[in-house]
Amino acid sequence: MANGVVAITEQRDGAFRKVSYEVVSEGRRIADALSCNLTAVVVGSGVEALAGEIQAFGADAVLVLDDPGLADYRTDAYANGVAAALAPHAPAVVVIGATAQGKDLAARLAARWDAGLAMDCTAVAVQGGAITCTRPMFGGKIFADVTIKGAPQVIALRPNVMPIQRVARSAVVETPPVQLGSVKTTVVEKQMDTGGKVELTEAEVIVSGGRGTGGNFGPLEELAAALGGAVGASRSAVDEGWRKHSDQVGQTGRVVSPALYIACGISGAIQHLAGMSTSKVIVAINKDAEAPIFAKADVGIVGDIFQVVPEISAAVRKIKS
Amino acid sequence: MDIVVLVKQVPDTESLVQIAGDGVSIKKEEIKWVMNPYDELAVEEALRIREAKGGSVTVVSVGPQKAQETIRTALAMGADKGLHVHDPLAEGSDALATAKLLAAAVKGLAFDLIICGQRGVDEDNYQVGAAVAEFLNIPQISLVNKAEVLDGRIRCHRVVEGGTVVVEAPLPALFTTQRGLNEPRYASLPGIMKAKKKPLEVKTVAELGLDPAAVGAAGRKVLIQALRLPPERKAVRMIRAETPAATAAELVRILHTEAKLI
Numbered sequence: 001m002a003n004g005v006v007a008i009t010e011q012r013d014g015a016f017r018k019v020s021y022e023v024v025s026e027g028r029r030i031a032d033a034l035s036c037n038l039t040a041v042v043v044g045s046g047v048e049a050l051a052g053e054i055q056a057f058g059a060d061a062v063l064v065l066d067d068p069g070l071a072d073y074r075t076d077a078y079a080n081g082v083a084a085a086l087a088p089h090a091p092a093v094v095v096i097g098a099t100a101q102g103k104d105l106a107a108r109l110a111a112r113w114d115a116g117l118a119m120d121c122t123a124v125a126v127q128g129g130a131i132t133c134t135r136p137m138f139g140g141k142i143f144a145d146v147t148i149k150g151a152p153q154v155i156a157l158r159p160n161v162m163p164i165q166r167v168a169r170s171a172v173v174e175t176p177p178v179q180l181g182s183v184k185t186t187v188v189e190k191q192m193d194t195g196g197k198v199e200l201t202e203a204e205v206i207v208s209g210g211r212g213t214g215g216n217f218g219p220l221e222e223l224a225a226a227l228g229g230a231v232g233a234s235r236s237a238v239d240e241g242w243r244k245h246s247d248q249v250g251q252t253g254r255v256v257s258p259a260l261y262i263a264c265g266i267s268g269a270i271q272h273l274a275g276m277s278t279s280k281v282i283v284a285i286n287k288d289a290e291a292p293i294f295a296k297a298d299v300g301i302v303g304d305i306f307q308v309v310p311e312i313s314a315a316v317r318k319i320k321s
Numbered sequence: 322m323d324i325v326v327l328v329k330q331v332p333d334t335e336s337l338v339q340i341a342g343d344g345v346s347i348k349k350e351e352i353k354w355v356m357n358p359y360d361e362l363a364v365e366e367a368l369r370i371r372e373a374k375g376g377s378v379t380v381v382s383v384g385p386q387k388a389q390e391t392i393r394t395a396l397a398m399g400a401d402k403g404l405h406v407h408d409p410l411a412e413g414s415d416a417l418a419t420a421k422l423l424a425a426a427v428k429g430l431a432f433d434l435i436i437c438g439q440r441g442v443d444e445d446n447y448q449v450g451a452a453v454a455e456f457l458n459i460p461q462i463s464l465v466n467k468a469e470v471l472d473g474r475i476r477c478h479r480v481v482e483g484g485t486v487v488v489e490a491p492l493p494a495l496f497t498t499q500r501g502l503n504e505p506r507y508a509s510l511p512g513i514m515k516a517k518k519k520p521l522e523v524k525t526v527a528e529l530g531l532d533p534a535a536v537g538a539a540g541r542k543v544l545i546q547a548l549r550l551p552p553e554r555k556a557v558r559m560i561r562a563e564t565p566a567a568t569a570a571e572l573v574r575i576l577h578t579e580a581k582l583i
Contacts, residue, residue, distance in 0.1 A: 017482075073481075074488065075451070075461055098447075100481040104463045107451030111420060116542030119416075119446050132546065137444050141338045142347065145547045184460045185490045188476065192484035199482045205582075227583065238500075245466065245501035246480055251334045251442055252358050252500065260582045271334040277551055281580050283572065284557070299575060300557045301568055311569030319577055 002092040002151035005031040007059070008041045008082065008105070010097055011050060018202050019097030021057055022162040026124060027095045028058030029165075033126035039063055039089065040171070043078060045071035051173045058167035067178035072187040073101045079108040080181035091152045093131065095124075098156035099201070106156045116148035120158045120255070122278060131155070139251030139274030159201045160257050161278070198230040200247065205229025205260045208249055208276070212265015212286060212305055215242040219309040220264055226316040232256065232276075234266045250275035264305045268293030285309065322376035322470065324367040325427050326400065327437035327453065328360040330384055330391040334442055345545045356391045359438025362498035365505040367436050368399045370470055377401045379430055383411055383422045389521065396516035397508030403521035404430070410526040413538030416444065420452030422536055425529035427457065434475065435495040439464050450497040460490035466501035 007027030009020035024040050031038040040059035042050050044066065051062040065081050082105070086094075094109070096102045098120040110117035122143075123134035130147060133155055137144050148154070200206065207224040208231070209217050217231060224231045233243035235250050249256055251274040261279035265286060266272060273296050276282065284297035285305050294300045301308055332338060333353040341348045356364075367378045380395040382388050383406040392403035406422050414422065427435065435454070440447040447463075454461035466485075467478035476489045480499045508516070526533050534540060558575075562568040577583045 072486070075454075075463075079455075100464055100479075103447045104451060104461070107446075107448040108455050108461065110448070111417065111452035111455035114417070114542075116415070116417065117446075117448060118543060119448060135445075136551070137548075138332070138338045138347075139334065139442060139445065140551060142340065143549050143551055144545050145549070147544050147546055149542045149544060184494075185462065185488055187486055188489050189487035190484065191487070197483065201482060245499070248500065255445075260576065260580075269335070270337065274334070281576070281582060282554070283576075294557050294559075296554060297557045298554060299572060300559045301572065302559065302561075303565060303568060307565040308568055311565045312572060315566075315569045315573040316583060319573055319583060 002090050004037045004039060004089060004091050005034065005093040005095065006039045006041060006086060006089065006091040008094065008096040009054060010099060010101055011042065011044050011047055014044070014047060016050060016053065017099070019099055019102070019159040020054065021164045022159065023095050023097050023157055024054055024057040024059055025165040026157055026162040028167055030093055030095065030124060030126055030131065034092070034129060036092070037061065041065065041082060041085070043070050043082060048175065055169050055171040056166050058165070058169055059171045060169060061172045061174065064173060064175045065178050066175060067180060069180045069183060070178065072190070074183065074185045074187060075104055075108050076185055077180050077183045078105050079112065080183065081178050083109060083112055084179035084181070085176055094152045094154045096156050098158050102156055106154055110154045113152060115152050115154050116150060117154040117156065118146050118148055119156045121155055122158050122161050124155060136278065139255065139271065140277045141270070141274050158257060198228065200230050200232055200254050201256055203230035203258050206232045206256055206258045207262045207264065208232035208234065208266060209237055209264045210234035210266030211236045213237060213242065215240060217242065219306060219313070223262070223309050223313045223316070226313045229258070234272050235269070263293050263297070264309060266293055267291045268296060322370055322374045322433050323431050324370060324376060324378045325430055325432045325435045326360070326363045326367045326378060326380050326395065327423055327435065327449065328364065328380055328382045328391050328395055329357045329438070329441045330354050330382070330388045331357045331441050331443040334358065340548045340550070344547055347548070354387060354390070356394050357438050357441050359440060359442070359498045361505040362500070362502045363436040363438055364395045364398050364400060365503045366468060366498065369503065374470060379404060381423060381426050382406070383414065383419050385412065392521060393516050394508060396519045397512040398506055399512060402519055405521060405523045406529065407523050408525040410533045410537045413541065414536050415541045415543045416446040416448035417452055417542055418536040418540040420449045420456060421531060422529065423449065424453045424456035425531050426524060427453065433492045437495070437497055439497040439499055450495055454495040459493050459495055461495045462488050462490060463497040464499040465496045466499040468496060468502070
């Protein structure tokens with residue numbers, strides 16, 4: 001009989017990514033609703049110290065998979081290691097962050113387990129022991145409420161959505177021998193951004209620019225810096241070559257849910273709106289009062305971004321100092 | 322190099338998607354159907370590898386009769402042959418069941434490499450590529466924006482949050498596409514004419530040797546209970562002030578004192 005909730009965390013270079021706290025917090029809420037235990041899984045190399053940190057978010061047990069072969073994420077090594085470690089647990093529910101890593105791992109594990117997977121969920125509700133997950137489809141144009149048949153029910157949670165909750169526990173920490181199995185992939189190089197840039201999907205604030213920037217993202221960068229946020233872009237701005245593909249917000253780009261999304265010179269094509277519609281507060285600044293973006297915004301400003309945005313940066317800096 | 326590309330027909334991203342009367346599916350009539358944009362990248366990459374290394378490109382899709390349009394589009398771009406898994410028993414498959422159908426179809430083909438989109442922009446499951454790789458017991462690399470075929474291996478640049486990781490896997494392997502991989506070509510008129518004569522095989526669930534209970538609506542593990550529109554936002558509040566400075570001050574006041582975001 002499948003029992004218990006497992007939350008698979010994600011760390012990079014020995015530090016948890018924010019989504020890990022979200023996943024364990026949500027795992028705790030699901031476990032409470034099902035009256036069962038929550039096991040957090042930590043995977044990596046030299047990560048034993050992380051077990052203590054994650055207890056504070058409500059795990060009853062922490063399973064640490066510590067092996068040099070798990071230093072960098074590789075689908076086969078992680079899937080083999082996690083599947084072997086979880087085999088004796090036979091969990092009813094597995095939650096994981098829907099990040100680049102989490103989506104890849106969740107899909108591989110679900111196939112191995114012949115299990116249903118609800119990807120990129122923005123809400124999880126438990127009623128009478130039954131779990132309903134809400135997930136945006138068509139890039140957020142439609143929301144689906146889904147249930148999963150069988151066990152485990154694999155639920156990947158959209159980053160930046162689930163509230164983080166501290167629930168102090170003293171968890172049992174287990175460090176089982178790691179069974180990597182056959183690993184064929186190798187990581188030959190990592191090219192990571194430096195300089196403490198805020199990652200788009202983790203950012204609390206995103207300042208995004210479109211065609212209206214004419215390619216000048218300087219004032220947007222400045223506002224993002226003042227707000228401690230990240231800079232995004234519309235598809236047209238990326239197609240023009242003004243920004244990298246990884247900055248693109250939209251149905252064919254990144255799907256983001258920051259607390260504050262400031263759209264500058266973005267008209268609001270359906271496929272762009274799809275990528276940011278779950279943002280908590282949306283501010284639109286555009287010269288064209290008829291731009292469709294205003295229909296999806298909470299606060300609108302009709303004006304020249306090159307005049308307004310620097311003033312906003314100045315006002316933000318003033319209020320913060 | 323024998324390359325298999327997995328493609329799906331999806332609603333155009335500029336389409337307005339509406340919920341059908343049953344409350345659990347979308348209205349299919351007024352939609353413009355296109356090849357999933359991430360699959361276009363996959364077809365293009367396969368063609369470029371074939372042009373450089375020789376070999377063949379086979380396009381595989383699961384879907385209704387209409388999905389053959391998408392296979393024909395890939396053939397018109399330059400793929401060599403198509404395989405269409407078409408069976409009423411396969412209809413209503415979820416991502417896992419679709420992967421079972423695709424894996425069974427690919428098993429009957431000679432292949433060194435499988436390329437597919439990172440996700441379909443319809444259900445956004447991000448699942449089929451990884452599951453096909455699992456069922457075929459081959460390595461997968463997802464979200465790839467640059468791929469190099471080396472001697473018996475593939476080296477892929479995988480885009481992750483905050484950077485790029487270069488991963489290698491021995492062939493046969495599967496990778497999924499990310500924007501930036503290439504600029505897909507358009508099908509030329511001679512290409513479209515040629516595509517009509519290219520081989521396109523159709524297979525049923527029974528011909529793939531799959532248990533009908535494991536696929537289609539019967540095999541779903543993820544059950545859609547309801548579809549709904551995203552919650553509506555309240556009407557936009559326009560800031561109308563005399564100067565850019567006054568406008569900015571009012572916005573920051575709202576964000577600071579009302580929304581408590583600054």
